[in-house]
Amino acid sequence: MDLVLGGVHAHAHFSQVPSEMFFVGLVILDPLVAVLVGLVRREGVWLASGVMALDLTANWIDNWPWVQEDPSRLLRLVGLLPVTLFAVFVIATAVPLHRALAVSASALAQIPHGCCCGESRGCSIVRRPASGTGGSCTVSARTGS
Structure with a gap:
């Protein structure tokens, strides 16, 4: 929605150009991850983990000055807290999920x-x-x- 309203510079408030480019790139990456995970593809698990790791890193880098200024921002329901919790969940479940999908694929082949x-x-x-x-x-x- 941000891109529809603000165009490619919708995320210009981020201080780093690579972060801005990454967030614009999520328009392609997020649906790709959703399709691969929806098709129960192991590649989707790894891509989801990578995207979330990059997303979390970019959010923390770009929000770090605000966090230093007011640490209570971490406790807000919108912002770094839900992004961080979701990223931890995705990354923590990636290896077990990948193993489960590998076992399913090998069982199917048998x-x-x-x-x-x-x-x-x-x-x-x-x-x-x-x-x-x-x-x-x-x-x-x-x-x-």
Whole structure:
């Protein structure tokens, strides 16, 4: 919204030009992260962590003079506190989430070929044709015999 109202200089109040460029670049990076994470891609986890680390760093650098002037700014519900807490959450969960996605991907690769798309006798996990996907399969736990 800031870019719509203020154009590319919407973040000109930041003292550092690289910070201003980074915040404008978030218009592309944030949706990219959302799509990759939404598609359950491991690359999305790493990109989200990197973007949040850079976002947190840029916010602290640009707000540091205000924090030194009035440390109570850290306790406000809008500003560094929620950005910092969210960044810590994203970065702290990145490695466990990446491991979980890696285990899921390797488990999917271990499904025998005969368990794919309807040939499901003796399979605990079944790949079924996904509607509208041109014959690709989705994976579901086998229910019933």
